[in-house]
Amino acid sequence: MSDRLKCVLVVGLGLIGGSFARAVKMRGLADRVVGYDLNPQECQLGLQLGVIDEQAEDLLQAAAEADLVMLAVPVKATEALLETLAPVLKPGTLLTDVGSTKMNIIEAGQRVFGNLPACFVPGHPIAGAEKSGVQASNAHLFERHKVILTPLPETDASAVSRLASLWQALGADVLQMTPQRHDEVLAATSHLPHILAFSLVDTLAHEEQNKDIFRYAAGGFRDFTRIAASDPVMWHDICQANRDALLSQIDQFTTGLARLREAIDQGDSQTLLGIFTRARVAREYFSTLLSGTAYELKPAARSETPTAEPVPSQGE
Template sequence: MKYSLNKVLVIGLGLIGGSFAKALKKRHLVDEVSGYDLNSAECELGLQLGVIDKQVTSLLDAVAEADLVMLAVPVKAMEQLLEAIAPALRPDTLVTDAGSTKMNIIAAAQRVFPTIPATFVPGHPIAGAEKSGVTAANADLFVRHKVILTPVPETDPLAVSLVAELWQSLGAEVLQMEPHRHDEVLAATSHLPHLLAFSLVDTLAHEEEKKDIFRYAAGGFRDFTRIAASDPVMWHDICQANRDALLDQIDQFTMGLSRLRQAIDTEDSQTLLGIFTRARIAREYFSTLLTGTAYELSSTPPSVETPNLGVDKPGE
């Protein structure tokens, strides 16, 4: 099957959806970028700010005209959205998403469609900020950030290649991963840190001397808890959508924290130094990955062939 990318519809004009639309427009990668959001004010603002070319009034009509539909809504809203757009999807319309959990979205697609469309390419851009809304849209948000695609067996490899190439054209590094493994990895590297930040700030906010605690907080506290300013509804949904993997990570962290507490309580210097030294070495290794090959853009992501299908790449 042949695909085109003349018209793109972005459903959900928050930080990720708005940034995706704005990035497409900035790089002139498609002919038209339409936007739809349940909050019509966000669409109107997106149009005024030049984030989108066109504000959608009829969702089904827009879906029927689109060559690619980006679903950038909270993960718990995905199934209802898929049900709504399913009747209008053409056989050659690419459908991808920006959800940070994948197994629940794939399960939703299995419930909505008799057979998952070959054009369905689940994805997750690992980029973001504590800001939200279309006013936070950043055309360079995905530059030198990873995007993970988690195609299912029914997905057409050519559809995967085209979506991968589009993300690469926005400056991202594209990788493929099994959906279940994606949810496990993200539970550890993204979801758990966010929950720890939320929990720490919430705990300290109940302290009687909370004003002094926050007033004299050092840079480390500010850096770590910055992500606690993220959208509560979005993280509520993520906790429910990735429940099992997240509980496993919380249990692992709780055991580690218990060992640390015991070492402090018993003045076990050897254990304390061991924990801190191992953590420092691991963090230095992680820093090397961040500044080295892990964030160097590759022309072709592993296991993804990206033929030139009419999408311009940066510099071309």
């Protein structure tokens, strides 16, 4: 970044907020990294681990002094937090978030501010882990991962550029898309897989012989259901926040699964082979899209998805 930040305030020192604070601090991208969390023990631990420089004793004062305010709280808590911070934010303060849904964040901002601040740039890092809390924070978490920014027409272009440069300095690959498209894409690629994993594990847990099922589960089961260990409260909130897009994806999946069930029931080899072959080809293509990222599966040519636009580095 060309403009060094004097003070960064991170509200919410969970995995993502803590990793953002730790990464900014480790790379020396701000003079001060201040943390705030409803659980003061998380802040104290953050200080001990060197994740933050200071603990915000007074949230309003810390927000009033900040050049950048990062909201790393559950999506359902964002509106109340915006109401608290709105009166004290300086003009020009970069305001952003890390929520997995974007339309509800923007709508919350509109209810609080009326006209959204020009320096409000919603964002979403596509990175994470099943572990939570500041102790799980990792300064390298965002390296070679995508961060999606969803600015609105009224968003200041320089604010988008500054935030993109900050994420790029953390090693992330920054993209832009509309908030609506973001929520549709994430419903398909993140929210639906989590829902399926939760559902599968919950269903099998009710089986009478579930001990044998889990004891003898192979790698495929462990790989697919790993994400069912994610935070239930967070995913409850995401389901409510992205309800319509997620329901649409569930309906599409249900239709596809019913087609597969019928083919198995009827012994329809042609349909089965067609589904499996198309899926294999699509999966191999997906692997090429991941080449060069932290999700890389095998060497392949770099490609961008058609649903997002890369954000150039400063000076490009």
